[in-house]
Amino acid sequence: TLAQFGVIGMGVMGKSLALNLAGKGVPVAVYNRTVAGVEERVAEDFVQAHPDQPLQPFSKMEAFVQSLERPRRILVMVKAGGAVDAVLKELRPLLQEGDLVMDGGNSHYLDTRRRTQEMKSLHLHFLGVGISGGEEGALKGPSLMPGGERAGYDSVAHLLERLAAKDRKGNACCAYIGPEGAGHFVKMVHNGIEYAEMQALAEAYQLMRFHLGFSPSAVAEEFQNWQNSGLDSYLLEITVAILQKQEDGEPLLDKILDAAEQKGTGGWSTTAALEVGASLDPIAAAVMARYLSAQKAQRVQAAKVYAVEPEQLVGVPLLLVQQVKSAYEAVRLVNHAVGFELMRRASEEYHWQLDLSSIARIWTNGCIIRSLLMEELADVLKTEGPLLQQARVVEKMTTLLPSWKDVVASGLKANAALPVFSSALNYVLGYVSQQSPANLIQAQRDYFGAHTFRRVDQPLDQYFHVAW
Numbered sequence: 001t002l003a004q005f006g007v008i009g010m011g012v013m014g015k016s017l018a019l020n021l022a023g024k025g026v027p028v029a030v031y032n033r034t035v036a037g038v039e040e041r042v043a044e045d046f047v048q049a050h051p052d053q054p055l056q057p058f059s060k061m062e063a064f065v066q067s068l069e070r071p072r073r074i075l076v077m078v079k080a081g082g083a084v085d086a087v088l089k090e091l092r093p094l095l096q097e098g099d100l101v102m103d104g105g106n107s108h109y110l111d112t113r114r115r116t117q118e119m120k121s122l123h124l125h126f127l128g129v130g131i132s133g134g135e136e137g138a139l140k141g142p143s144l145m146p147g148g149e150r151a152g153y154d155s156v157a158h159l160l161e162r163l164a165a166k167d168r169k170g171n172a173c174c175a176y177i178g179p180e181g182a183g184h185f186v187k188m189v190h191n192g193i194e195y196a197e198m199q200a201l202a203e204a205y206q207l208m209r210f211h212l213g214f215s216p217s218a219v220a221e222e223f224q225n226w227q228n229s230g231l232d233s234y235l236l237e238i239t240v241a242i243l244q245k246q247e248d249g250e251p252l253l254d255k256i257l258d259a260a261e262q263k264g265t266g267g268w269s270t271t272a273a274l275e276v277g278a279s280l281d282p283i284a285a286a287v288m289a290r291y292l293s294a295q296k297a298q299r300v301q302a303a304k305v306y307a308v309e310p311e312q313l314v315g316v317p318l319l320l321v322q323q324v325k326s327a328y329e330a331v332r333l334v335n336h337a338v339g340f341e342l343m344r345r346a347s348e349e350y351h352w353q354l355d356l357s358s359i360a361r362i363w364t365n366g367c368i369i370r371s372l373l374m375e376e377l378a379d380v381l382k383t384e385g386p387l388l389q390q391a392r393v394v395e396k397m398t399t400l401l402p403s404w405k406d407v408v409a410s411g412l413k414a415n416a417a418l419p420v421f422s423s424a425l426n427y428v429l430g431y432v433s434q435q436s437p438a439n440l441i442q443a444q445r446d447y448f449g450a451h452t453f454r455r456v457d458q459p460l461d462q463y464f465h466v467a468w
């Protein structure tokens with residue numbers, strides 16, 4: 001029998017996705033480039049675990065393509081960048097009109113736009129599919145963000161929906177996102193939000209560990225309390241497990257070098273925000289915090305020169321921990337708000353008609369930023385208008401704000417660097433200011449560059465210049 005779905009690239013993700021779908025009874029063909037034996041191993045592993053399920057390995061691209069029923073549906077799961085173009089180049093002459101190729105890697109959305117056009121000119125369908133959930137998600141059900149031509153999506157929707165995780169109501173965490181690079185754009189923003197969520201957790205940990213004197217296991221216990229009181233998320237869950245992990249009777253965390261690495265999607269989100277003119281403060285701050293952390297040698301040297309030590313927060317410990325929790329909760333609201341606002345702006349700019357509530361829904365399971373908050377947002381985002389102005393969010397934010405301000409103020413005073421906690425707070429305070437000091441900026445611009453300004457006492461479509 002011909003396979004209904006093909007996967008190219010038997011790395012961590014490709015292998016797991018192939019096993020996921022074949023495990024659900026869909027005949028799948030798999031191919032990996034030169035490395036001998038990779039495909040066979042995947043097939044062997046699979047056959048052992050599921051003796052009745054269909055998975056066919058190929059080591060020749062042509063035979064792989066021929067093994068697929070038409071129109072073909074092929075998922076390319078290789079390293080983002082040149083490797084995707086190399087695979088497409090090899091694949092194109094083997095395909096026929098109406099066949100569909102999907103790129104499931106973390107490709108840049110502008111590359112996806114270009115590839116969509118290249119494929120379209122050859123009458124081939126192309127989808128850029130954002131995939132989140134890591135290895136486990138790929139195996140058990142990831143969150144899928146397919147973007148590209150609607151017709152291409154329709155020909156594979158039934159299979160992608162089987163592949164995906166299910167939300168609380170049993171619907172697939174997969175929905176058509178929009179044309180061209182929309183799917184990869186949304187995946188990129190997902191990762192941007194992920195960066196700031198991780199950094200926010202790191203800052204909460206830092207305050208408790210180094211400024212309140214908690215041990216890693218005591219922080220884990222506190223985080224567990226948060227989990228059980230409405231803040232549950234996958235990232236919080238894994239952080240608890242990480243803090244509890246021991247090696248030779250000591251926290252493994254303390255043996256890990258404090259220099260964060262990154263593959264670029266957080267930075268891409270920041271660049272995209274600059275391109276569409278959206279604020280992305282906590283996400284940009286999280287990216288920069290990783291860069292600063294990576295300058296380990298310079299930091300060690302500077303620590304000697306400045307001799308600035310972490311100091312204890314002043315106050316009642318129980319109360320302070322409560323305040324850290326409130327700050328964390330508020331930061332998360334802002335982080336999600338700026339992420340969704342970036343998508344809204346991009347949607348307008350590129351005419352994608354993104355459905356933000358649907359995007360939040362497909363992020364409620366399978367992906368790295370799944371959380372109770374995301375489930376609430378799927379509902380809140382059904383209402384038009386900025387997230388931070390929705391009644392429920394305003395109410396929540398208003399109760400959290402005093403503690404958040406206290407934590408940031410006393411944290412900075414105690415020498416804690418809090419890039420995400422503080423940048424998100426700055427964002428909110430700026431956001432709720434009726435009067436900003438930007439009139440001074442406009443005056444300065446007009447002074448040195450004759451850039452003109454608008455006046456509050458004149459119609460707003462008129463611009464003025466003064467001989468300063």
Ligand code: NBP
Nearest residue numbers: 009010011012013014033035078079080083105106131134
């Ligand atoms: P891996 O590093 O595990 O696998 C990479 C795959 O790309 C291998 O099959 C490799 O083949 C293949 N490949 C490379 Br590298 N260069 C190639 C080329 N020029 N032609 C053909 N194949 C080539 O990566 P992964 O973790 O599975 O990630 C794949 C994509 O999925 C990436 O874009 C990644 O960002 C994205 N992603 C990863 C995760 C995750 O949690 N890991 C989550 C979501 C998205 P070889 O075996 O012959 O070297």
